[in-house]
Amino acid sequence: MTGSGSGGGGNGRTARLLARVAVLCAVGSLVVLVATAGLASALVIVAGLAGTAVMAAGVWWALTHHGAMRLLGALLAVAAPVGVVVIYAGNDLWPPVLAAMSLWAAALACGRAALRRDRPPRTMRGRPAGPLRRPVLIMNPRSGGGKVEKFGLVAKAEALGASVVLLDPSEHQDVTEIARRAVADGADLLGVAGGDGTQALVAAVAAQQDVPFLVIPAGTRNHLAMDLGLDRADPALSLDALTDGVELRIDLGRVAGRAFVNSVSFGVYAAIVQDPAYRDAKAATALSAMPDLLLGYEGARLTARAGGEELTDPQAVLVSNNPYAAGDLLAAGRRPRLDGGTLGVFGVKVAGVAQAAELALRGGQAEAVTVLAAREVEVTADAASIPVAVDGEALVLDVPVRCAISAGALRVRVPRDRPGTQPALPPLGWRRVGRLALGRTPAQRAAVDDV
Structure with a gap:
C-alpha cells in the first residue's frame, strides 16, 4: 500500500484552479x-429552503405514521417541491433560478474536485500473484x-481450472465447513459467488488458513x-483473477467471534431484518415496521462506545469494516479504503421533524448524525x-456486543485489469475551498481546518 502526496505538483495547481x-x-x-431577480431573490431562497424543509417533514411523517398521517406525509413530500415550482413559475423567476442553480451545481462539483485533488486518498496497491x-x-x-x-459462472470457472462447489438451495448447508474441507483437501484459493453474508463466512476461513480469497459479485x-x-x-x-491476478491485503471485521466483510447494524435496520418477510419484500416490510421502530419502539435502548466517545439512544448504528465515506449521505455507501485498520461508526438519532429537515438539508453533517472511527466498538x-x-x-446476540478489526x-x-474504485466525495467545507483558492500551503490549511 502506498500513499499519495498532498497538494503538490500538478495536483496542487489543478486543485487551486x-x-x-x-x-x-x-x-x-x-x-x-x-x-x-432583484428583491424577488429573497423569495427564491426562502421558497427553496421552505420547500425542502416541508418535504423533509412529509417524508418523516410518512415514515413514522400509519394510515391517514402516512398518506398526508407522502402528499406533503410531493406537494412541497411542486409548490416551489409553482411559485417560481408564477413570479416568472425561472431564468434567474435556472442560472443560479447551474452556477451553484458547478461550484459544488468544482469544490469537491478541488478538495479531492488537494488531498488524494491513499489507495490499495496489489502485489503480483503467483499461479x-x-x-x-x-x-x-x-x-x-x-x-x-x-453468466455461466460454473462452466467459465471450470474452464480456467477451478473446482466449483454448487450449493443446493433446497437444503441448509454449512458453508464454513465446506470451505474448511476444501482447504484440508488442498485448495490454495477460496472464492465465493454469492451474497455478502456467504462471502463473510468463507473469508473467515480464508483468513484463518492464510489462503487467498476471491470475490465474484453474484449477489x-x-x-x-x-x-x-x-x-x-x-x-x-x-x-480473470484466477489466471491474471494481483493480491491485496485488506482488513476483516469481527463481531462476537464472527467475521464480517462489510458492516454490522444495530437498531432500526437490524430489527427490520429479523422479520421473515423482509427477504422477499424488503421495501414493504421496512415501511410497515418504521413507525413502531422510530417513534413507538419499546425495545432495547442502545449505547455505542467507540474511541472514548459515547452515543446514547440512537435509532440506528452501523459499524463497518473501515469507515464509509460520510461527507454526505449520498456517499455513505462506499468505503474509500479497506486497509485502514479502523472500524467506522455511523449513528443516527432523529428526535423529530426539525432534525429530519436538518438531515435533509445538511446530510452527514447534521446534528442527528454521529460519525466516529475506532479499532474497537462496544x-x-x-x-x-x-x-x-x-x-x-439476521442474528440475536448477547450484550455487550463487541466489534473489532483484524488489520x-x-x-x-x-x-489485474478491473474498473477500480471511485474516489469518495469529500465533505464540502467552503472554508477549506477558500483557503485553497487563496493559495495557502497544506500546513496552513490544516491549521485552519483544525480550528
Missing part, C-alpha cells in the same frame, strides 16, 4: 440571482436472482466487490440480547 472556479461560481450564483494449483469456488445459484446461471448489492473495484455488471470478469443495551444484522444476516487479515485476489 478548481477551488478558484468553485468560489467564482458560488459568488456568481448569488450575483445572478440578485441582479436578475494457482487448486482453486475452489463456492457458488450459490439463488444469489442475485440467479446470476450464477445467467444483489455486492458491497465488498464495489469497494474492491470489481466489475459488478459482469461477475464473470472476476474470474454496543450495550438495557436488555440481555439485541437483534443484530451482520452483513445483512490485514485477509488476502484478496482480484483481476
Whole structure:
C-alpha cells in the first residue's frame, strides 16, 4: 500500500484552479440571482429552503405514521417541491433560478474536485500473484436472482481450472465447513459467488488458513466487490483473477467471534431484518415496521462506545469494516479504503421533524448524525440480547456486543485489469475551498481546518 502526496505538483495547481472556479461560481450564483431577480431573490431562497424543509417533514411523517398521517406525509413530500415550482413559475423567476442553480451545481462539483485533488486518498496497491494449483469456488445459484446461471459462472470457472462447489438451495448447508474441507483437501484459493453474508463466512476461513480469497459479485448489492473495484455488471470478469491476478491485503471485521466483510447494524435496520418477510419484500416490510421502530419502539435502548466517545439512544448504528465515506449521505455507501485498520461508526438519532429537515438539508453533517472511527466498538443495551444484522444476516446476540478489526487479515485476489474504485466525495467545507483558492500551503490549511 502506498500513499499519495498532498497538494503538490500538478495536483496542487489543478486543485487551486478548481477551488478558484468553485468560489467564482458560488459568488456568481448569488450575483445572478440578485441582479436578475432583484428583491424577488429573497423569495427564491426562502421558497427553496421552505420547500425542502416541508418535504423533509412529509417524508418523516410518512415514515413514522400509519394510515391517514402516512398518506398526508407522502402528499406533503410531493406537494412541497411542486409548490416551489409553482411559485417560481408564477413570479416568472425561472431564468434567474435556472442560472443560479447551474452556477451553484458547478461550484459544488468544482469544490469537491478541488478538495479531492488537494488531498488524494491513499489507495490499495496489489502485489503480483503467483499461479494457482487448486482453486475452489463456492457458488450459490439463488444469489442475485440467479446470476450464477445467467453468466455461466460454473462452466467459465471450470474452464480456467477451478473446482466449483454448487450449493443446493433446497437444503441448509454449512458453508464454513465446506470451505474448511476444501482447504484440508488442498485448495490454495477460496472464492465465493454469492451474497455478502456467504462471502463473510468463507473469508473467515480464508483468513484463518492464510489462503487467498476471491470475490465474484453474484449477489444483489455486492458491497465488498464495489469497494474492491470489481466489475459488478459482469461477475464473470472476476474470474480473470484466477489466471491474471494481483493480491491485496485488506482488513476483516469481527463481531462476537464472527467475521464480517462489510458492516454490522444495530437498531432500526437490524430489527427490520429479523422479520421473515423482509427477504422477499424488503421495501414493504421496512415501511410497515418504521413507525413502531422510530417513534413507538419499546425495545432495547442502545449505547455505542467507540474511541472514548459515547452515543446514547440512537435509532440506528452501523459499524463497518473501515469507515464509509460520510461527507454526505449520498456517499455513505462506499468505503474509500479497506486497509485502514479502523472500524467506522455511523449513528443516527432523529428526535423529530426539525432534525429530519436538518438531515435533509445538511446530510452527514447534521446534528442527528454521529460519525466516529475506532479499532474497537462496544454496543450495550438495557436488555440481555439485541437483534443484530451482520452483513445483512439476521442474528440475536448477547450484550455487550463487541466489534473489532483484524488489520490485514485477509488476502484478496482480484483481476489485474478491473474498473477500480471511485474516489469518495469529500465533505464540502467552503472554508477549506477558500483557503485553497487563496493559495495557502497544506500546513496552513490544516491549521485552519483544525480550528
